[in-house]
Each structure stands twice: as structure tokens, then as C-alpha cells.
Amino acid sequence: MGRGGKFKKNRGGGRGGGRGAGANGERAPHRPYQTFPEVPKENEKFERYYKGMLNLPEEEQAEFWAALRRELPNSFRFCGSKGHALEVRKLLQKRYIPEITRITHDGILVEAPKEVPWYPDSLAWWMTTPKNVVRKFPPFSKFQKFLVSETSVGNISRQEVVSMIPPLLMDLKPGMTVLDLCAAPGSKSAQLLEMVHRGEEARIRQVVRAITSDANGADKTEVEQEDEAARLEADPSDDGRATGMLIANDADYKRSHMLIHQLKRLSSPNMIVTNHDATMYPPIRIPNPEDPYKPKYLKFDRILADVPCSGDGTLRKNANLWKDWTPGNALGLHITQVRILVRALQMLKPGGRVVYSTCSMNPMENESVVAAAIDRCGGPDKIEIIDCRDQLPLLKRKPGLKKWQIMDKSGRVWNTWKEVEEYTKSGGEKGGPAVAPSRIAKTMFPIEEGSDCYDLPLDRCMRVYAHQQDTGGFFITALHKKAEFKAKPEEVEKKETVKKPVAATNGAANGSSGATDAVETIGAAAAKRGLEEEQVEEPEVKKRRVSQDDTASPLEDAAAASEPEFAPIPDAVETVPEAKAEEVETPAESDTPMADADATETPAETPKPETTSTDTPKPGQHEKKKKQQGPYEEPFKFLSAENPVIQNVTEFYKISDRFPRDRYMVRNAMGEPAKSIYYTSALVRDILTLNEGRGVKFVHGGVKMFVKQDSPSAEVCCWRIQSEGMPILHGYVGEDRVVVLRKKETLKKLLIEMFPKIANGEWARLDEIGERVRDLGLGCCVLRIEPEGDDEYFNETMALPLWKSFHSLNLMLPKEDRSAMLLRIYNDTTPLVNMGIRKDEKKEEQQPVVATEAEAVVEAAEAKGEDTVMGEDTSETKEGGAAPKEDEKVPVENEAPVA
Numbered sequence: 001m002g003r004g005g006k007f008k009k010n011r012g013g014g015r016g017g018g019r020g021a022g023a024n025g026e027r028a029p030h031r032p033y034q035t036f037p038e039v040p041k042e043n044e045k046f047e048r049y050y051k052g053m054l055n056l057p058e059e060e061q062a063e064f065w066a067a068l069r070r071e072l073p074n075s076f077r078f079c080g081s082k083g084h085a086l087e088v089r090k091l092l093q094k095r096y097i098p099e100i101t102r103i104t105h106d107g108i109l110v111e112a113p114k115e116v117p118w119y120p121d122s123l124a125w126w127m128t129t130p131k132n133v134v135r136k137f138p139p140f141s142k143f144q145k146f147l148v149s150e151t152s153v154g155n156i157s158r159q160e161v162v163s164m165i166p167p168l169l170m171d172l173k174p175g176m177t178v179l180d181l182c183a184a185p186g187s188k189s190a191q192l193l194e195m196v197h198r199g200e201e202a203r204i205r206q207v208v209r210a211i212t213s214d215a216n217g218a219d220k221t222e223v224e225q226e227d228e229a230a231r232l233e234a235d236p237s238d239d240g241r242a243t244g245m246l247i248a249n250d251a252d253y254k255r256s257h258m259l260i261h262q263l264k265r266l267s268s269p270n271m272i273v274t275n276h277d278a279t280m281y282p283p284i285r286i287p288n289p290e291d292p293y294k295p296k297y298l299k300f301d302r303i304l305a306d307v308p309c310s311g312d313g314t315l316r317k318n319a320n321l322w323k324d325w326t327p328g329n330a331l332g333l334h335i336t337q338v339r340i341l342v343r344a345l346q347m348l349k350p351g352g353r354v355v356y357s358t359c360s361m362n363p364m365e366n367e368s369v370v371a372a373a374i375d376r377c378g379g380p381d382k383i384e385i386i387d388c389r390d391q392l393p394l395l396k397r398k399p400g401l402k403k404w405q406i407m408d409k410s411g412r413v414w415n416t417w418k419e420v421e422e423y424t425k426s427g428g429e430k431g432g433p434a435v436a437p438s439r440i441a442k443t444m445f446p447i448e449e450g451s452d453c454y455d456l457p458l459d460r461c462m463r464v465y466a467h468q469q470d471t472g473g474f475f476i477t478a479l480h481k482k483a484e485f486k487a488k489p490e491e492v493e494k495k496e497t498v499k500k501p502v503a504a505t506n507g508a509a510n511g512s513s514g515a516t517d518a519v520e521t522i523g524a525a526a527a528k529r530g531l532e533e534e535q536v537e538e539p540e541v542k543k544r545r546v547s548q549d550d551t552a553s554p555l556e557d558a559a560a561a562s563e564p565e566f567a568p569i570p571d572a573v574e575t576v577p578e579a580k581a582e583e584v585e586t587p588a589e590s591d592t593p594m595a596d597a598d599a600t601e602t603p604a605e606t607p608k609p610e611t612t613s614t615d616t617p618k619p620g621q622h623e624k625k626k627k628q629q630g631p632y633e634e635p636f637k638f639l640s641a642e643n644p645v646i647q648n649v650t651e652f653y654k655i656s657d658r659f660p661r662d663r664y665m666v667r668n669a670m671g672e673p674a675k676s677i678y679y680t681s682a683l684v685r686d687i688l689t690l691n692e693g694r695g696v697k698f699v700h701g702g703v704k705m706f707v708k709q710d711s712p713s714a715e716v717c718c719w720r721i722q723s724e725g726m727p728i729l730h731g732y733v734g735e736d737r738v739v740v741l742r743k744k745e746t747l748k749k750l751l752i753e754m755f756p757k758i759a760n761g762e763w764a765r766l767d768e769i770g771e772r773v774r775d776l777g778l779g780c781c782v783l784r785i786e787p788e789g790d791d792e793y794f795n796e797t798m799a800l801p802l803w804k805s806f807h808s809l810n811l812m813l814p815k816e817d818r819s820a821m822l823l824r825i826y827n828d829t830t831p832l833v834n835m836g837i838r839k840d841e842k843k844e845e846q847q848p849v850v851a852t853e854a855e856a857v858v859e860a861a862e863a864k865g866e867d868t869v870m871g872e873d874t875s876e877t878k879e880g881g882a883a884p885k886e887d888e889k890v891p892v893e894n895e896a897p898v899a
């Protein structure tokens, strides 16, 4: 329900007659809230298809159907680095739960949030009180503010619990490379990225301490010490910095930008966002130390294929699915799903792992896809289904199906492919012309006897049903690649008249470059012909050996890519299933990325070109479309360590030699630092550099490290450190540019006041930092917070950018971050004070910040029954980073009060 929606009253009687499981997996004693009756929760075909097929014991059947008709509990996950996530969790437990347990609603004590029992470190929580009650019922207001505020700054992810499972089965370790093929809006990518960085803070601290013999920041890392990833040996090669990498990909351009918004908060230099059709994901070139002239391609340690699906496991939050469910939804997706999984297995290292998941219960999107992909990839000798029974022991699940039926569009159920063939041969029931049921394919059925895939242990797949622990439905399988293989070509039915999958047409639709098409063709060729990445000889490579910095022009690539070796196999193209748009309604795309920002498990998400070739653009339409589809991304250009700007920042901040200087990047064709300087890991740099001009559609990479600022004099560096780069850099900044803050009250002044004055002796108001800031040179510095005492809410070491001008200071933090910190540390919702702003800005600036934009975003997404990951920032610029927020502006003197 949206913001303006009416508060829905409890309709009494308890949910599902008190039959459901509680949030801890046990039966709940009572269910104070019931489902909304607007949509009749029935669908004859759906019920007929699933009744009996899911192998549920008789006594569970009623529970299963009752659970599907109940509303889903509210769930959320504490995210970011583990130490910080645990601190935020502490607030829930100590400050908010005691308050919630005292609330009665309609005469019934509400259930407090509970830990999701199987999620590690108790970082995932859920509660049965509906979201709209939490949002609108006044006694929840403090808790709601906490949720909104921490969501907006990226410390809480409003994620459905079953959607948290796949990353937990990835066995992702420090140093590994991981690809999330269908990643938007990014809740699982966020989990994966946290894993890429696991233990990093502790490892870096070990290194910095060893170098400086400095005990800065009395260590609060008890938890991390228990964690193997926190030991330097886990990832030692880059002074403890994480060397692993996540590539998060989505075929839909707009959704790939949602990914950027969601993941940016994690400030990771180890992440790239790409925009490709996963069925033909292009080979990614990496350095080849053995022979720099011979192209080498990345093979991933881990791949997540959380594929587009019909989404009938999300019925509990998308009640419209009750009326919209048709068997055709899944029929139209099976082939794309198989292709995505085959491509994932191709791009995997031997010994690596792919996790395949859907939020659908339909075997034709699940077990049949797994079996068909294993069959195409060389059978059980090459690909093994991993037995995950010992993983997440507290998660209740059912084994994958070994037998199932297929329901065609008309609702007729088929047991075997043979049955379909016989029916077709016989000319159907009326003895008329032989017409096969539309869209049914052989690979949808259980594999027949005689194949080495006949008896695959499909029971090792995991099915999670709504009634087991009061969740949505989900399917997850982990696959181990035992050895390289050459994939079998797709078996195709030539007679079907089909359209191209919409995702596959994206490149053309969005006017992407010839180079992109060429790379997609190479990806497609590799995928369709079963070529391994090593065997993919790129077009230009055939003509001449290339050096690492050699880049073929897009045209060359495109022309060469059309040579026979890389041409798509005609049959395969012809038999691509019809775009599912006509059967499965894709939610209408709104103009603002915000409106559909947080769709996680939305059904049928295959991207759709916005226009067909016959569309005539209306006046003014062209520009808008172009922007939405974003055919042009600024290139990623790395700066040399000798670049004068790099030398200037290194000198001004006295950045230690231990901090790499060859990983700074800008986003403009000239390769000149103009507005922002980004920082990436070494691997991300190599990938962005080596693949330039190959048409790989990179849409994001790098953390914004420095932002250009007007500076008061030539001696003051005009590049301030950006808050998102601070955690990476601060340990290497010389003490000349560091201010140490220890007192809780001093920090509060800096958080509440946007421009606290320091001229004319007013520095003295700033307690222990007063003299230091008085004596400090102008410009940006590191405010290192090392809390004294043992205040339970003020005990985390942090580093924030602080700007000193002649008259005032400014903590360079976005407003949401300031407000979230005020709430977290001081339980304070005081409006921020900005004495230095112009009159016309004043009214707006002095509004309380919590629960404004962030709340609107969360509510908009939740209104659609979707997961929300993090706060939305709609100020993305062409430079690929967020436009500076209002309060990140240069604290120029004329904005600050004149003393």
C-alpha cells in the first residue's frame, strides 16, 4: 500500500486459523493479522497442477495451501561489514524490541521481530506484523524511523528471507571471482559483495598496525577474530585488501542502473556492473602473465544464476498472481533459463560452483532446467549436483522432484514427451492436423531412460515451501563443475514460429555499438557451440596477435564477428521461444527508476525493449528513450601514478606508499581528472582496461575517492576525499591531515550543525578537537572517531571526511547518513541545523531528514510487494557516480555564516 493508503484494520480471527509457523519456524500461538480479501485467492489451473505433484504428505497439503493464502511476514537483514551490521542489530535488540513487545494492537500484544533461525550470525530478522501496520500505527513510529533510516543508508536490506538463501550456498571465499548473472535489483549481489569483503577490515588493520606499530582504534574485532576470513592468510597478496571481485549483471539497462544504486552503498572497489543478456554473456579478457600476446579469459570461481522466472513462489506478496497465473508463464521461460545455466557452467572454473535459483515452484523452471543443462554440459561426469543437506541445518526444505508433469497453455497435463509426440502423430483428439501443444519442449520433461542423465540425483535440489517456515516459495540448486566440457548444441524444434527473446534483442533496441553486438555474438557463439572461454578466439585475434593495450575498433570487431566461426547457429536463433510478454505481463516500466527500484522476486522479468522498430518517436521522446536505454557509457580511463593530480593528492594527504597509486580512474574519454576520481581493485582495473573497445557493456565500476572542490588557495588541495572512499583510504593518510575525535558530544555537534563556526575563538566550542581544527591547514581532512569510554551505542571506530574553511567546518556526509547516525548513536531525531545556507534554501534544509525521501522509496517499492534493498539515490550522473548531494557541496564561505 502506498503512503496515502488507508490503514487496514485487523479482520480478526488470526491468520489461517493459527495454523502457520511462527517466525522462528515454530507454530505461532496466535495470528493477530489476517490477509486482505481484495483478490480472490484461487486459480483452478494452478491448484490442479500443483495438487499432487509436489509430493507433500497428506497432512501438509492443507497447511501448504493455507500458507499460500496468508500474507508474508516482514523481513529484513542487517548488512554491510559484519562488525557494523552487528552494531546496528544491537539497536534492534536493545532499544526497539523492548518497546515493541509492549505494543498492543486491536487488544492483542504484537509479536516482536525474531531472528531467522538459519541465517548466520542472527543478521536476518522477521516479524508477523504487516508492514502497513508498522508504518501507520503510532506506537511503531520509532521502530519505523529506525527501519527507514538504516535502510536509506544501506545498513538494512528489506529482503524476503528465502531470497537470502542462494548466496549462503555459494561457499564464497576471500579472493574469489563471482558473477551474478541476473542481478537486479541486487539484494543477492549485496550479500555476495559483503562476502567478497569479508574479513577485509580486520586484515587491513593487521597490516597497518604492523607497518605503523600503531594501536590506533582499540580493536573491537572480537567477532572478526573468530572468522577465518579475518586472518591475513585468507587474502594476503594486496596488504589485506580484498582481491576478489563481483560482476553483477542484468540484461535490462534500467535495472542494471538500479543495481548501481543498490550496491554503491557498499563502497566496493571490487565490483563491476554489466548489462548483457546472460544467455550470451561475453568472454571477459584478463591479463595473461605467461604470454601477454595471447588473450586469456576470465573463468569464475562462483556464479549465481537467479534467473527470471514465473514467480509463483511469491504469491504471498504478489496476490495478483492468483488471478494472473497461467501455465504459459513458465512455458515461455524454460529455454531461456536452460541457456542461462549452460552459459554459467561454461564460464565457470573446473572445481567452481554455480548456484541456480528461482522463486517459482514449477519443475519446468527448476528440476527440468537443471537436468537439461547438465545434459547439455556433458552429464554427471562433468557436472555434479551438490548435496547441501548439511548446509543451513535449521532451514526446513523438501528434496527436488524426480518425477513431474507439464501443463500446457490449455491446462492439459502431460506426463512424458512421448505422450506429446504420440498425440501430435495421431493428429490430436479430433483426428485433425497434427498440432503439438504450443511451446512444450522435450527438455521440460524428466529425462528418459537410456540417457546418462536419467537418474540424476535431483532430490539434492532444495525446494522451500510457504508452510514450512512461513516464507515464500523458492528453489535452489548448487552445481559443481568437475571438468571442462564442450556443451551439446540445443535440441531445437524447427517448426515453431518464434520471436527472439526480448533480452537478446536489447542490443539492437538500445542502439548499442557494433562492438557490443560483436561481443554478444562471440558470447552467443560460445554459448551455442559449447566453446570454452579458452577456445573463444576473438575476431581480431584471428587477424593479428594483439598486445595488451591493443584494442580493435568496434567496426573491426563487428565485421570480424560475422565471420562464419562466430555466426549464430540459424536454427538456434529461429527456435528461441516467443517473447513471453503476451503471456506474462511485465510490470509497466515507470519513467523514474525509483518506482521499480526494489523489485526482487518479481515474476517474468525478462527485459523488454521500450520500442519496436516500427514505433515512431514523438517529439521530445527520442531523448528520453535514449537516456533510459543508455547506449552510451563514459569510458573508464586509468590515470598514471605520475599524473599531477595524483601526485598532488598523494602529497597533500601524505598518502603512504603502501597505498596503490595505479588504480585511480576517471570516467571521460579524455582521461583527465575533471570532477571525480575513482578507485578500483587491481583486477577490476585490469578488466576495465583490457576490455575497452571490445564492446563489453560495463555500466559501473570503482568507488568515488576524490571529488573536485573550489579551494580557498593554491596550497589547498582541491580534491576532497569522498565519504564512500574514506574507509578504503583513511588508514594510509598521514597524521597531518587527521583529526581524532573521542567524545560522543563533540560528534553530535558536527552531525547536527552543518557548518559549525570556528573563527573568532568559536573553535573552543568543539571540545577536544577545537585546538586541533584551529591549527589544521584549510581543506579536507580525515575525522577519525575513536570512541572513549564504554557507551554501548558509541563504540565503533570510524573515519569521515571533514572540510575546514576559514570560518567553519563541514562534515562531508549526506543528510541521510547524518540523520541515521544521530538516531543510531543518540536516539535523536533533531532536525539538522544549517546556519550557513541561503535564505531561499533554508526552509527545505531545516526539515527533519529521517523518513522523507528514503521513506517514499521504501514505501513505493513495498507498495508493489517487492523487496527493498537500500535507499535509493536518483542523482546518478553520466560520470557513473552519484551527483554530489546538496550537503556534500563545497562548503564555500559565502554559504557559511560570515563571522
Ligand SMILES: C[S@@+](CC[C@H](N)C(=O)[O-])C[C@H]1O[C@@H](n2cnc3c(N)ncnc32)[C@H](O)[C@@H]1O
Residues within 6 Å of the ligand: 163, 181, 182, 183, 184, 185, 186, 187, 188, 189, 249, 250, 251, 252, 255, 276, 277, 278, 279, 306, 307, 308, 309, 336, 503, 504, 599, 600, 601, 602, 605, 606, 607
Ligand atoms: C529474479 S530477478 C533477479 C533478482 C536478483 N537476483 C536479486 O536478488 O535482487 C531476474 C532478473 O533477471 C533479469 N533478466 C531477465 N532476462 C535476462 C537475461 N536474459 N539475462 C540477464 N538478465 C536477465 C531481469 O531484468 C531481472 O532483473
